[in-house]
Amino acid sequence: MPLALLALAIGAFGIGTTEFVIMGVLPQVANDFGVSIPTAGWLVSGYALGVVIGAPLLTVLGTRVSRKKMLMGLFILGNALSALAPGFGVMLIGRVVASLAHGAFFGIGSVVAADLVAPEKKASAISLMFMGLTVANIVGVPGGTYIGQVAGWRVTFTIVAALGLIGLLGLAKLVPEQGKPENGNLRTEFAAFKNVQVWLAMAMTVLGYGGVFAAITYITPMMTRVAGYPEGAVTWLLVLFGIGMFVGNLLGGKFADRALMPMLFTALGSLAAVLLLFTATAHNKVLAAITLTLIGALGFATVPPLQKWVLDQASAAPTLASAANIGAFNLGNALAAWLGGAVIAAGLGYTSPNWVGALLSGTALLLSFLAAFLDRRARRTSGRVVAGSTRTQAEQTRVPTGH
Template sequence: MTEFVLMGLLPNIAAELLPAPWAAQPESAIAQAGWLISLYALGVVVGAPTIAGSVARFPRHRVMVVLALALTVFNALTVIAPTFELVAASRFLAGLPHGAYFGIGALVAADLLGPGKRAQGVAFVLSGLTVANVVGVPLGTLLGQQWGWQAAFVVVAGVFAVATVAIALTVPPHPGDPGRRLRDELRVFRVGQVWLALGTGAIGFGGFFAMISYIAPMVTDLAGSPEWSVSLVLVIVGLGMTVGNLVGGRLADRDLRRSLVWGLLALAVASALLALTAAWIVTLGLFAFAVALTGSALSPSIQTRLMDVAGDNQSIAAALNHSALNIGNSLGAFLGGLTIAAGWGFAAPAWVGAALGLAGAGIAVMGFRVERARRARG
């Protein structure tokens, strides 16, 4: 919820926190409010490798409790921040623990399920994101529309508070690596395949976020549907993400390369079809489901790929998936906002998504070919 609920409330946030730009040109105000999405994503990008690398030596179950508590506090700050600038700062702070939180959780789950089911373990943890998009994000959007956008973040902070207690009581003890230090973990960036995997994820995920970041104005302004229908479309998107995540975990365990390349190509096709048909609410919902399914199916593949190429640097590798995801979040929201502010209409972000999906597939193919060539020489 903390990452995605903003996307259905951008018009509400823009109207309240940016009254002058909203009165002059609502499209520009919505695009500026989209910076909140990018700032959260930037916090994840900065925090994921630095925090995960710094805490690799500590017991993982205890680290998860501390990170969940930090997410509780920083999301509560979003509720009480009175200005756009302070809300922006709170979103950046809330993003800092995000990548390490999910990355370490994925490591614990992958170890518990054992060899041969690592991607399914990753998908199991990431299912929290997808379930949030079926239940939490639509509910939070509806609450924000009816009671003010801050109401959504009251729920977010409350959920994180409950999660902190639940993790403390139920996650089994899981040791860290006492010999690891941040300097050791940062050596992962010397591995060329890590950079290619990050590029694949960042560009590919950008295709998904270009669409979902501006789903609210796409539904209301482009398709001409009432505001309440935004929540319904978000439920459809969440169902697509849930199905995609479960399917993606199984496909990645069977054939990581094919699931990654073909998944990115499918994302590009689904985004293009959405752009062509978004003026009709039925086809908008159908292809938004397809974009969500294909985009979410990529996440287990990217995280498993990073863990495969990172060697001993598993803590930071698991968190880097969320850096890649949120670089894509920031990139997709930024480029989508640029196209809207340029006057190209609310379908333009879906075209951005199609282009980014194709670019991500190209980077993935490049990475696998480089790896194959290196093995042939060796």
């Protein structure tokens, strides 16, 4: 693995820990600030919305200044602010500040990772970068949850800020400075959004991975108040979810390099089915743990193919489209966390976010069918145009017969 990919994975580890650790300490944060669980869910939605805004914004600013200088500091500042927050509002601001570098990091990182390898290995390279995020869910998030339960959630966010410093120092040391795009040509980058396939890909991203977040945002109350696990068990349950993510990410990258859309069909369809099943299996400890692992695997199996699809469709100017798609992941996270909190607040129970997630992922599957259909039609049309052009040239060079 190239050292640059390792550095990107290190940075992804710190960012992934920040993004997901809030789920494990959500009840403690809600209790300390005197807010409800659905209200505390805004710490997830606020982070996600910050990524949505920060992804294109920092990418655009990257045409003016060094990208690594932008990314350094925001992550650490936001987590430090969260750790010291005197009230819920300040903590929400800290989460948003921490999130601003997230989208630009993964968006630019996807382009860098894909450029480091041969064309037939691009999805696998993207999955290697995201491996840091999945490892965060095996080690960083469960560890942060345990520390939060034992020493308090403020200690968790203090340690996360330190992790971010280590990760971003690794990024600065091992990844060459990308500098400014040539001529700072934003017009070319924005032109990628004229392609309807780019918009379809982002819609699939919003709805597909959003289905995972509808369930996982409220996993702590679901596992403790429905499945009957003690609060301390949430740590190892998150390890299972992280292991699922790790395996799904690697398999998603591997099989997307072989057959991208079939891989996406399989992952989205299976994810929708498992999320729907979780509504029932959440009432049994063993089945709940197995289902949670499958959700992690199937959910993250969609990430490399979705990111690769965007890069393919915006190949002439991929940076902004790639960052925007990372924003789309988090727009889905925010939407799903809000919808999950809404159905809980409506009195439908702690398992109700699961069927919300199933509906979101099922809709993403339908959009993937549409994207594949449009892609096949475009290829057939292009083939006919090329064939027609060839015949015309042959007719023009044909020797007259004298008639």
